[in-house]
Amino acid sequence: MKLKVKDIDISSGGPLIAVLNHKDAAMLDLHVMDRIKIKKGSKVETVVVDIAQSKKIVPKGKIGVFEEVIGALKLKNNDNVDIMIARKPLSIDYIKKKLDGRKLTGKEIDQIVWDIVHNKLSAVELTYFVAACYTNVMTTEETIMLTKAMVRHGEVLKLNRYRIIDKHSIGGIPGNRTTMAVVPIIAAAGYCIPKTSSRSITSPAGTADTMEVVANVAFPINKMKKIALKTNGCIVWGGSLNLAPADDKIIAVERPLEIDAESQLLASIMAKKHSVSSTHVLIDIPVGKESKVKNKADALKLKREFEKIGKRLKKHIKVLITDGSQPIGNGIGPALEARDILWLLKRDSRRPVDLERKCLMMCASIFRMVEKKDGYRKAFGILNSGKAYNKMIEIIKAQGGKEISAEDIGIGKYSYDALSTKSGRIAYISNMLVSRIARIAGAPSDKGAGIYIYKHIGDKVKRGEKLFTIYSESKHEFEYAKDVAKSSRVFVIK
């Protein structure tokens, strides 16, 4: 069937979708979410069908196409295209199989991941896959195959080094910006640590957002490779690299129900580590009531799974279960966190000691993996001598930034001090409320917005003493964040 293109000027956010008038659809016996092939010249793309009941939206004889289809086939308004019925992707049968509780083969998982990466599945179909893996939990075997498939269908960083170090902290803890101290310490010790980090999804800052305060973070993979080979370390945004791209699409359909399918979480993390060809990986699982992992038993279970998968991927893996009961570091929000890190590396007295202790412990674990002996003292030596600071400046410059002092980092001009209403000890800090208020204040899109906290659990506090300060770049958001802070119990004092 020949149809005329109508650019409907909207993006589907991923899947290739075309809209037919209901009369044309009936003629081809097509239903919503069926597939057709669109042919333009020598280019052919398989797309998902949507159906318009009204001719106002798509008249008979026309085909409405979303932005993604325009891009894929280089279409223009009123182009003539050929339409043929297409089969459903093979992976539909495999998704059904998993939904029916059966185990998938490596080939089947590979096909599903390929179809996800190439936008061949509709959101509904992808949701069935996520639901299937959630209710019929993948075996370790399946998770490993999923991990490998995610890596296979994306870019891979190859550095030709004997050892490649990597780390990952499971999210949910405000602050906790360990990467920005661990990377320079490990790189200063002569090890290669090509770190990819994420931007914030639901937190006040991801490591990529914080690093962006002092350097560029978006690089193509060949540029990242050059940086890592030159400085031994880098801290770049994973989103620009197309490493394990299936992952982001899966996460998008997990969000509405806040599903965290364990097999997906494992595969997602391990795929990102595997795609930089890491040989030694440190995983940090913070445990706390308001953390992603709520209790020690869950953490231990996850630890064992990481170890099993790591072993199968032929990686040295070390899993630390850490305290996730409160924010780590003082600054929450990109600029405030970057300032903490510079103070820490420069040995300034204002540095956050809890974050420093955690970073040193993590470096010690990494040294223990690669050198088979305790490395706490070594890590501390590198940090205290200024070598880590110098390495960080080297990395910042390699990533297009320049040396900057902590004082020159811009912090939001509107500020509000939250004072303690009584004397006592800090008994509890709500991770969730700290994150929420920092986000309302403007983090992470306003780099200077966030919260700076002065007290941690166990600290003494006097009535009228400062607990935290909210910083904001715009009046409107500042007022809203202040209101929320005033009406909620961020700190519990006993």
Added chain:
Amino acid sequence: MKLKVKDIDISSGGPLIAVLNHKDAAMLDLHVMDRIKIKKGSKVETVVVDIAQSKKIVPKGKIGVFEEVIGALKLKNNDNVDIMIARKPLSIDYIKKKLDGRKLTGKEIDQIVWDIVHNKLSAVELTYFVAACYTNVMTTEETIMLTKAMVRHGEVLKLNRYRIIDKHSIGGIPGNRTTMAVVPIIAAAGYCIPKTSSRSITSPAGTADTMEVVANVAFPINKMKKIALKTNGCIVWGGSLNLAPADDKIIAVERPLEIDAESQLLASIMAKKHSVSSTHVLIDIPVGKESKVKNKADALKLKREFEKIGKRLKKHIKVLITDGSQPIGNGIGPALEARDILWLLKRDSRRPVDLERKCLMMCASIFRMVEKKDGYRKAFGILNSGKAYNKMIEIIKAQGGKEISAEDIGIGKYSYDALSTKSGRIAYISNMLVSRIARIAGAPSDKGAGIYIYKHIGDKVKRGEKLFTIYSESKHEFEYAKDVAKSSRVFVIK
């Protein structure tokens, strides 16, 4: 936040969706599939958020709205609207609960159905519900609550009669147009049978498509009530009535994976029966290799479930397990089926005897339910005396049609006779291929298109004798249908 409306001139097909520019979305901390409230004057609607990365699609300060939102809030381009963050619907938590394998309460199921009916769930969220019910099969208790909730959140037909008869045939068999003979026989016997039927989804004709050849079928519920009270029977399209509307939305997301969750199937059928306040219901389960129900064991299991649910809904229920191994009747396609029915009711020698036998058996079962004695002879008497024909004409006239003879029904002008290539007995007829060819020929949208079959399983056939004729209204579709028929084994002769 105040935004200006941009009509993006496309329909979502159900859910209320609005598109924000990514900058505005970041400001409100909103992600794809979050909810916002849109306020225009005194009207407020909660809608699902989509996010545009490019300002070409939706610039900062604007809000792109789908047709459904335009309709719900009576918006115009460049209207100013107020945006507030909204909570997710309550049912999201309940869907998660079901996905986690826990049993839902009546209140929770009710909330889910309410949200489905009112387009409060995105396709992804609805898919999670279907997947949850598919993998964690609903208990009979839950299915009953789902049935009741579907009825509650839709229109209900109340006729104030002591007995209301209804019937349902599970689909998948070409022809099988029993409703159009059963309704006039039962109504002629003085019983009230207000039948709602569906249009075809994947078959060459639904009963509503066939009835439409001789009468109108789309009525509002109050008009349907008038007709049923006047003539005791009607055959109308359920789609125009808003009875159990949640059902259609659930079916739409089942299609991509061809999922038939048993609990949904049961609830869907029983809800439609319950919403016309039926007291006596006959269910026909055709069993066959190419039927929806493939074997007797599955049919028996389904029968027991129907009986359990019928009992709990305080209905007399009778389930017949019938032969679904071949098409029933000779005509396949709206006009050809309507002609069969008129021949049958008029006692014409060309009437399909297999369809007649099945209809009489079904009527007999209905009489047995209401009169506690065998009713085959009674049914045959009503049919043979012409009373059923007269009742049908009465119903046709009440539904805006007029008396028409079978010969005056227009059949497609292009025809092709498929001849037997050998002599023998018919061993097999493919339901799937018969349906497919009839659809390609143009059924159901071209009323006169379809297939007329001359032989059934067990019939003798000579070489060169006609097996079936394809009818089509357009040359193009005719040629395609003919090609498919020539290259596939519709009849197997041994």
